[in-house]
Amino acid sequence: MNKQLKDQLYTQAKEWVLEAGDHIRKHIDQPLKIDTKSDANDLVTEMDEQTEQYFAERINEHYPSHQLLGEEGFGDEVTALDGTIWIVDPIDGTMNFVHQKRNFAISVGIYHDGVGEIGLIYDVMADVLYTAKRGEGAFKNDRRLPDLQPSKDLATSILAVNTFWALKNKRVSEEGIHRLVQKVRGTRSFGSAALEFAFVAEGILDGYLTMSLMPWDVAAGIVIVNEVGGITTKADGEPVDMLKKNSILTCHPSIHEEIINEYVSLK
Structure with missing residues (x-):
């Protein structure tokens, strides 16, 4: 993707993300229609659907040759990563959105021929936008995020660990997860994969481990963490x-191999 097109897409995506976030904030206290998908903990609201539809309509209008891979069914049947694909989670952390009215994000990753070119994660209620363009650094609002420190030890690390999914996965060694939790300085769980990626990029988390995420949960975060x-x-x-x-x-690259080899122990 050439720089001119990347800059254009970034500017457009940023505008849409901020507009969608403003709409959510203005309607946050209105009664919600809440449904479930795969189970009682897999929530979807009309705001999730409206927000994804908002992106779908604008992408189709401005970039009809692009595809949308989204969570709520307004996108395309994407079977290959050829061309330009917008990977969108309209509300990442729907349970937080429903129960807390905070700690959720809009996540938009733009990939071209399988390569993550642009990532945007918008903490809607805090009005904080994390962004990145491949090869141009990552930002929190208008402040460039520094590179992660040269080295990191697992014993002094703080990890976000979704133990619900880790221990629910039968391939994961429960003993390994217990040892990992005992090894690190502390653990956290924020309930939004996008925000946990953003916090890793910011350096306020050293890693995030979970066993069940879809592409729209991670597309933007991968670009920003990179x-x-x-x-x-x-x-x-x-x-x-x-x-x-x-x-x-x-995670920080210094702790990546140790976590995989000594603690995760996928069977």
């Missing part, structure tokens, strides 16, 4: 498949 020197793979160290559900480990 730009500060972080690394993202499946929990077994294999590359992330941007068309399928994945286990995910995104």
